[in-house]
Amino acid sequence: MTANNAAGHEDGGPGSSAAIVALTARVRGVVLVPGDAGYDEERSGFQTAFRQRPDVIVGAADAEDVRLAVEFARAQGLPVAVQATGHAPASAAPGGVLISTRRMTGVRVDPGARTAWAEAGARWERVVAESAPHGLAPLNGSAPHVGVVAYTLGGGLGLMAREFGYAADHVRAIEVVTADATLRHVTDESDADLFWALRGGRDNFGIVTSIEFDLFPVARVYGGSLIFDTDHVEAATAAWLAWTETVPEQVTSSISFIGLPDIEQVPPPLRGRHTATVKIVYTGEVADGERLVAPLRAVGPRLVDDLTDLAYADSHTIHNDPAHPHAYLGDNVLVRDLDPEALRAVYRIAGPDAPMMVVHEVRHLGGALSRQPAVPNAIGHRDARYIVRVVTMIDGADLDVARALQAEVQAVLKPLSLGRNLNFVYGDGVAPTPDQVAAMYDPDTRARLAELKATHDPTNLFSGNHNVTAPTTDGPSVPR
Structure with a gap:
């Protein structure tokens, strides 16, 4: 932080200059205010459409830096938000303290205990890489560049989730x-x-600096994609829905729909086509996997059929999620039941006739996801059997058009809706409303979270998130 910028924060303002200078002297990482070199880079993440606009950023180097940042925010009466990889910032509201944990990347694997420990800025790709030599795998998601902590504490719907x-x-x-x-x-x-509360309520209750979690004895999976051309989209969708009624819990799958441009960067079989892609992970034997997928292959010819035996370290190739930062708007609906007609209605909105590039996906839930673990947590809507996700790419597009498309999908699925999954609410630059937050939990869970919030954070210091309690003032009333 520069002296001139520190001087701009006069005593009594949103973080006095003296307090900021004192904080800067104590932390091992960095302290930045608007106008500082590095401020824009520090507040930027994977989501490029919306960025936090804090009064102060603390780029934490370790847990003590996080503690000092919270201590500073509490003393100055400033709300707190946290960002690691920045895939889904809760809002771009101005003000407050943003704690950036991207420097906290430590990972340890204990193969004997089958556990791993990861700091708040660690990404799944490192956990996978350090677990694989021991024949172990974490419950990471489809994108290895996603951060471990927020993903996990928001639920964490992974490649082997049904098992x-x-x-x-x-x-x-x-x-x-x-x-x-x-x-x-x-x-x-x-x-x-x-x-x-932390396992599901996430950063409403504090800033998590590290977690310890289980690993699983999985070295290889049978996985990959079956991609069908436009003429077979409806048949593939119906076949996949019927198939999900029959498969064992060792199968976790999804079907996604996307139109790709006719450009050189797109593989020739997919160039200029609107396709349906069934993605599969099966932890059993390859021969059994081949028998399981036979009904899907019977739908018709595939543009791509790359189902094969994979080292778990290569499992990211199944979804091939983009690793480059970009702008998008995303939301989801959790449903107990789903029929082809409902998906046809979504396809009419988000398919080839959509006003912008849209990816929409349905993931099969159930199995172990439907059961509370031995130590229960606050993850909501375990009775959902599917999740419908819609992601609109908004580079150069009208944000209002994207919002309208999302609203139309929500309206179509409302009769089937149980609520939303926290990790797939990507936000549109504003904080989620109380009603939107309530939709992420079962009513009893939501009520208990609110009670615990009142106990552990009565002034709502941690408000830059999917806030589980409605604010009573324009901002948190933090004791000095």
């Missing part, structure tokens, strides 16, 4: 800085209520 459940179901311990600026080691034994 093993949500990633949050297998957290063993959490290091978190709470609203009193104390670093705590939280387990079910040490604080059952807070441990329950």
Whole structure:
């Protein structure tokens, strides 16, 4: 932070200059205010459409830096938000303190205990790489460049989710800085209520600096994609829905729909086509996997059929999620049941006739996802059998058009809707409303989270998130 910019924060303002200078002297990382070199880079993430606009950024180097940042925010009466990889910032509201954890990338694997420990800025690609030599795998999602902590504590719908459940179901311990600026080691034994709330309530209850979680003895999977051309989209959709009624829990799958431009960067079989792609992960034997997918192959010819035996370290190739930052708007609907007609209605909105590039996907849930783990948590809507996701690419497009498309999909699916999955609400630059937050949880879970929020963060210091309690003032009333 520069002296001139620090001087711009006069005593009594949103973070006095003296307090900022004192904070800068104490942290190992960086402290930045608007106008500083590096400020824009620090607040930027994977989502390029919306960026946080904080009064102060603390680029934390370790857990003590996080604690000091919370202590500073509490003393200055400033709300707190956190960002690691920046895939889904809760809002771009101005003001407050943003704690950036991207420098905190430590990962340790204990092959004997079949556990891993990861800091708040670690990404799944490193956990996968360090687990694989031991024949172990984490419950990571489809994109290896996603951060471990927010993904896990928001639920964590992984490649093997139907067999093993949500990633949050297998957290063993959490290091978190709470609203009193104390670093705590939280387990079910040490604080059952807070441990329950963090696994699903996420950063409403503190800034998590690291977690410990289970690994699983999976070295290889049978996986890949079956991609069908436009003429077979409807048949493939109906076949996949029927197929999901029959498959064992060792199968986790999805069907996605996308139109790709006719450009050189797109592989020739897919260039200029609107396709349906069934993506599959099966943890059993290859021969059994081949028998399981026979009904899907019977739909008709495939543009791509790359189902094969894969090292788990190569499982990211199944979804091939884009790794470059870009602008998008995304939302989802959790449903108990789904029929071809409902998907046809979504396809009419988000398919080839959509006003912009749209990816929409349906993931099969159920199995272990439907059951509470041995140590229950706050993950909502476990009775959902499918999740319907819609992501609109908004580079150069009208944001209002994208919002209208999302609203139209939500309206079509409303009769089937149970709510939303927290991790797939990508936000549109504003904080989620209380109604939107309520849709992420079962009513009893939402009520208990609100009670625990009142206990652990009564002034709503941690408000830059999917806030589980409606604010009573224009901002948090933080004791000085």
